[in-house]
Every structure is written in C-alpha cells, then in structure tokens.
Amino acid sequence: MPVRLVGRQVRVHLHASHLVVYDGRVEVARHERLMAKSGSRLDLDHYLEGLLRKPGALPGSTALEQARAAGKFTPVHDAWWAAVRKAHGDAAGTRALIEVLLLHRHMPHEHVVAGLAEALRAGALTADAVALQARKFAETDDHPAATDRPAQPIGSNVVSLTQRRLAQLPADTRPLPTVTAYDQLLRLHRRTAEGIRP
Structure with a gap:
C-alpha cells in the first residue's frame, strides 16, 4: 500500500482473483492476487x-x-x-x-x-x-x-522560446557597436604611462 499510510490501520477485501485495500472508504490499492506461497507484488x-x-x-x-x-x-x-x-x-x-x-x-x-x-x-x-x-x-x-491531421515530423512539438521571441521582433537596423574610441583612449593611456606626452 502507499508509503504515506504506513502505521495506519487499513481494511483489505480479499477476492478470488484480486485484493483491494481501503483507507476508510477510499480505495488506495488494488492488486492481482498471487497464487504462489510467500510471493510479493x-x-x-x-x-x-x-x-x-x-x-x-x-x-x-x-x-x-x-x-x-x-x-x-x-x-x-x-x-x-x-x-x-x-x-x-x-x-x-x-x-x-x-x-x-x-x-x-x-x-x-x-x-x-x-x-x-x-x-x-x-x-x-x-x-x-x-x-x-x-x-x-x-x-x-x-x-x-x-x-485527421497529417503526422508531424519528430521534434515539431517542441518549440524553442528563443526562436519564437526572435521571430516576433522587428529587424534590428542599428549599426554594429564599435570600440574605436576606447582603443584611442588606451593608446593615450599607454603613452602617458610611459612618460610620453601627446
């Protein structure tokens, strides 16, 4: 019977082909009756x-x-x-x-x-x-x-949420980011660190 009922008193109805376990009036387990001696299911x-x-x-x-x-x-x-x-x-x-x-x-x-x-x-x-x-x-x-629907290919039930979100977004027309200004600052910093004035 379910492990949650360990320690509780339950009622068992034994039939010719199966047995039924009740907790109060609620059926909690039904098993086929074993005919072999000392068997367990x-x-x-x-x-x-x-x-x-x-x-x-x-x-x-x-x-x-x-x-x-x-x-x-x-x-x-x-x-x-x-x-x-x-x-x-x-x-x-x-x-x-x-x-x-x-x-x-x-x-x-x-x-x-x-x-x-x-x-x-x-x-x-x-x-x-x-x-x-x-x-x-x-x-x-x-x-x-x-x-009546045609069979779907394998994997068609799984939807990638990332692809779904990206498909709903408008095209990104912004220019790619650049780090040129930061590169110039690095060169300037190196010259100052080496004692060379710009």
Whole structure:
C-alpha cells in the first residue's frame, strides 16, 4: 500500500482473483492476487514519496524491477533517466525521474511515455518539460479532429522560446557597436604611462 499510510490501520477485501485495500472508504490499492506461497507484488507508485527523500534506493529496488517486468517502466523511461543522470548527477536525476513517475497518477501511461520520448529527442531533461509534452499529447487525443491531421515530423512539438521571441521582433537596423574610441583612449593611456606626452 502507499508509503504515506504506513502505521495506519487499513481494511483489505480479499477476492478470488484480486485484493483491494481501503483507507476508510477510499480505495488506495488494488492488486492481482498471487497464487504462489510467500510471493510479493510491489507497486512502484506506492513508494515514490519515500524515494523522493532517498533517491538512491530506487536503482536496485524490487519495485522498479517488477515495474520493468510488467512493462510499466519502459526503455524510454530508462533512456531519459540515463540522460538526466548524466546531465544533473545521480541524486538530482533520479529525483527528476520520480517526479515524472508521479505524473502517471494524473495522466495516461501512453501520454507520459510519449512526453518522455519527445523531451529526450529535444534534450529537455526536466520533469516539467516531460509534463508539458505529455499534456500536448493529451490535448491532441482529446480533439477528435486530431486524427485527421497529417503526422508531424519528430521534434515539431517542441518549440524553442528563443526562436519564437526572435521571430516576433522587428529587424534590428542599428549599426554594429564599435570600440574605436576606447582603443584611442588606451593608446593615450599607454603613452602617458610611459612618460610620453601627446
């Protein structure tokens, strides 16, 4: 069950094929029932708040391995995680990945994975960039006419804000700056320092 409920008394309903955990009247977990004796099934999502405090526990965790085996933690997740760790270091990169994994609570899995792939192509190695790209995919899915549109080339969803701002500015007609006057002052200063009068 979620790590935030550690120490609380919860109610468990055991069914033939699954079990459901309730905190009061709110369902907090649902798992497929394991038929093997002494088996365990961990949901990576339940540990994310704790992993934010201790990101070093994620790489070797059983929950991560089970998420990989179930296809919830995809090769795209791994590729983005490797890139962000290379750019920001292990702890900060893993925290960024955990923030991305938290997006799965509010967004469909396929949108988050598509956002990760797009952010990775663009070199955008922040959880905010992934969230933005995932929302863009969600918006195109929400519009029925979106399926009639021609496919956009890879990377076309990522907009450079600098290029966008520059495109809206008028042409700069000012002359290029010059430092000729300052060069003359330097020559004058050197002569004075050497004792030569102008």
